[in-house]
Amino acid sequence: MSFCAGCGEPLDVDVATCRLCGEINPTTEQVVAADADQIDPSILDKLGEWSHVKHEIIEKYAHAYMTVMAKQKFLRRVVYIDGFAGAGVATDRDTGALTLGSAMLAVQIQPPFDELHFVEADPAKVAALRQNTRDDLRVRVHEGDANLVLTNTILPRCRYEEYARALCLLDPYGLSVDWSVLNEIGHMRSVEIFFNFMVVSANRNVLWKRPDRVPPKRLALMHRVWGDGSWQEILYQRQEDLLGLTGPRKVPNEQVAEAYRQRLRDVAGFTYVPEPVPMKNTRGATVYYMFFASPDRVGASIGEAIFKAYRQ
Numbered sequence: 001m002s003f004c005a006g007c008g009e010p011l012d013v014d015v016a017t018c019r020l021c022g023e024i025n026p027t028t029e030q031v032v033a034a035d036a037d038q039i040d041p042s043i044l045d046k047l048g049e050w051s052h053v054k055h056e057i058i059e060k061y062a063h064a065y066m067t068v069m070a071k072q073k074f075l076r077r078v079v080y081i082d083g084f085a086g087a088g089v090a091t092d093r094d095t096g097a098l099t100l101g102s103a104m105l106a107v108q109i110q111p112p113f114d115e116l117h118f119v120e121a122d123p124a125k126v127a128a129l130r131q132n133t134r135d136d137l138r139v140r141v142h143e144g145d146a147n148l149v150l151t152n153t154i155l156p157r158c159r160y161e162e163y164a165r166a167l168c169l170l171d172p173y174g175l176s177v178d179w180s181v182l183n184e185i186g187h188m189r190s191v192e193i194f195f196n197f198m199v200v201s202a203n204r205n206v207l208w209k210r211p212d213r214v215p216p217k218r219l220a221l222m223h224r225v226w227g228d229g230s231w232q233e234i235l236y237q238r239q240e241d242l243l244g245l246t247g248p249r250k251v252p253n254e255q256v257a258e259a260y261r262q263r264l265r266d267v268a269g270f271t272y273v274p275e276p277v278p279m280k281n282t283r284g285a286t287v288y289y290m291f292f293a294s295p296d297r298v299g300a301s302i303g304e305a306i307f308k309a310y311r312q
């Protein structure tokens with residue numbers, strides 16, 4: 001879905017002229033083409049089918065969120081955070097076509113965010129993102145590790161007591177989001193998140209059939225992502241084999257997601273954490289679970305309504 005830059009109304013599919021105010025908006029192809037000649041395509045993220053679903057969900061929610069927030073006149077600022085922002089443009093894995101990434105989509109949301117903070121660790125993508133957003137004074141691009149930049153620089157701009165609110169996307173490739181960051185955000189009560197829990201990375205790197213063979217470094221990684229060692233009990237169940245011997249067996253992905261949902265609610269303190277959307281590859285295997293977590297009842301009901309349409 002795209003929105004009119006003039007009045008913020010949703011545009012009809014594939015129609016650039018706004019029905020409401022008549023503004024002629026640039027198409028996605030035009031926005032992408034304007035930047036394409038400046039960027040080395042080899043640095044761009046390759047988006048799978050699920051990424052388009054992810055973008056659709058975020059755009060729909062961000063538009064609804066800003067429609068509500070724009071009416072809250074007591075607020076000093078409404079902030080958008082993309083912790084794993086990419087270059088702003090990406091390529092479609094199947095067609096090779098250039099497409100807008102999550103950061104450039106956020107820039108276009110109407111009503112507009114007051115500030116947008118994009119964090120990216122890869123210097124080449126940082127340069128491309130800076131180039132893509134150079135004319136927008138609301139945007140700040142941070143180079144570095146999202147865990148550190150959020151805690152040290154961005155989250156202090158989003159404090160409830162300072163009448164600030166924020167929507168934050170955490171979209172890593174793997175197990176890169178520290179639990180301490182999610183825990184901090186949950187307790188702030190001013191920030192809503194979309195967070196992609198990479199269950200495929202957890203399975204590949206840590207949640208092995210033989211947990212006794214997992215190297216200490218990987219155990220430590222999972223402790224950091226989960227927040228403590230409780231996952232070793234929660235994500236494995238004792239079972240008896242034919243000889244009556246017991247051995248741990250990893251629980252199914254759905255149970256991993258449910259346990260993580262409970263942690264976001266009961267430990268990190270997000271009041272509302274609806275069931276996540278499983279993002280699947282073409283073979284039907286879940287790559288990651290897209291979580292939404294919110295301190296706010298209105299936000300939660302909008303988020304749940306959007307999620308409901310995408311859960312398979």
Ligand SMILES: C[S@@+](CC[C@H](N)C(=O)[O-])C[C@H]1O[C@@H](n2cnc3c(N)ncnc32)[C@H](O)[C@@H]1O
Nearest residue numbers: 084085086101102120121122145146171172173
């Ligand atoms: C899945 S891609 C992001 C895609 C983007 N959100 C989109 O939808 O268009 C993850 C990005 O995170 C970056 N990255 C990896 N580790 C990071 C870290 N610790 N902090 C910030 N960015 C990181 C990668 O370079 C990559 O561009």
